[in-house]
Amino acid sequence: xxxxxxxxxxxxxxxxxxxxxxxxxxxxxxxxxxxxxxxxxxxxxxxxxxxxxxxxxxxxxxxxxxxxxxxxxxxxxxxxxxxxxxxxxxxxxxxxxxxxxxxxxxxxxxxxxxxxxxxxxxxxxxxxxxxxxxxxxxxxxxxxxxxxxxxxxxxxxxxxxxxxxxxxxxxxxxxxxxxx
Amino acid sequence: xxxxxxxxxxxxxxxxxxxxxxxxxxxxxxxxxxxxxxxxxxxxxxxxxxxxxxxxxxxxxxxxxxxxxxxxxxxxxxxxxxxxxxxxxxxxxxxxxxxxxx
Numbered sequence: 001x002x003x004x005x006x007x008x009x010x011x012x013x014x015x016x017x018x019x020x021x022x023x024x025x026x027x028x029x030x031x032x033x034x035x036x037x038x039x040x041x042x043x044x045x046x047x048x049x050x051x052x053x054x055x056x057x058x059x060x061x062x063x064x065x066x067x068x069x070x071x072x073x074x075x076x077x078x079x080x081x082x083x084x085x086x087x088x089x090x091x092x093x094x095x096x097x098x099x100x101x102x103x104x105x106x107x108x109x110x111x112x113x114x115x116x117x118x119x120x121x122x123x124x125x126x127x128x129x130x131x132x133x134x135x136x137x138x139x140x141x142x143x144x145x146x147x148x149x150x151x152x153x154x155x156x157x158x159x160x161x162x163x164x165x166x167x168x169x170x171x172x173x174x175x176x177x178x179x180x
Numbered sequence: 181x182x183x184x185x186x187x188x189x190x191x192x193x194x195x196x197x198x199x200x201x202x203x204x205x206x207x208x209x210x211x212x213x214x215x216x217x218x219x220x221x222x223x224x225x226x227x228x229x230x231x232x233x234x235x236x237x238x239x240x241x242x243x244x245x246x247x248x249x250x251x252x253x254x255x256x257x258x259x260x261x262x263x264x265x266x267x268x269x270x271x272x273x274x275x276x277x278x279x280x281x282x
Contacts, residue, residue, distance in 0.1 A: 028248060
């Protein structure tokens with residue numbers, strides 16, 4: 001892993017503990033977009049994801065005040081983000097907004113169709129499959145990092161990733177079939 | 181190699197986590213076996229669609245500022261270094277500025 005970045009982040013965390021708000025801002029803006037994106041993909045809507053985002057960073061900095069596990073700050077954040085999303089998904093459905101794809105400026109019809117198909121296909125997969133796909137294939141964490149986040153062995157994550165990719169392929173194929 | 185062996189290693193092959201000789205053995209099999217080649221191509225295509233199709237929202241500045249203020253409130257030792265919010269930042273004019281001297 002990138003030891004340079006790990007060391008730099010360890011220094012930022014030490015500065016946060018010492019009361020330096022600038023260190024907090026640096027860590028926040030470095031990862032805020034990717035945590036929001038991850039939460040939006042897992043939860044299926046941005047409003048819930050924005051609420052989760054605040055909890056994720058609060059929990060992360062609370063953890064930094066006392067104890068922080070080994071590994072990168074990013075891996076630590078994403079582990080917390082996953083837990084926050086799971087908590088959110090366990091809340092009664094009526095309290096959550098309906099899923100939807102928000103149009104992005106510059107999107108054409110094909111982009112929107114692809115995003116709808118991908119979102120629907122992802123939602124059809126078990127939560128663990130969604131997690132490994134998003135962490136390994138989108139966020140590009142290594143299998144070792146994801147294994148640490150999920151409390152699994154590396155071979156177990158690799159096996160699950162392969163099954164998840166196959167399941168995604170089948171789900172996408174069905175989504176396109178339904179669209180046609 | 182048999183198809184079952186190739187399927188077992190396909191994930192590692194796609195992530196280029198095998199030795200050079202094993203990568204070449206699988207490549208050789210994929211060139212000769214349409215079923216395994218389709219399996220590899222279709223999974224790679226789904227992975228590419230996932231990367232292009234997932235939503236990538238960005239955190240707006242107001243949302244970021246709200247969360248940072250929330251963090252500053254939660255951790256009192258940070259408060260001293262967080263500038264207070266100033267909704268209007270127009271420069272203050274002195275009386276002398278408004279009244280031209282005669």
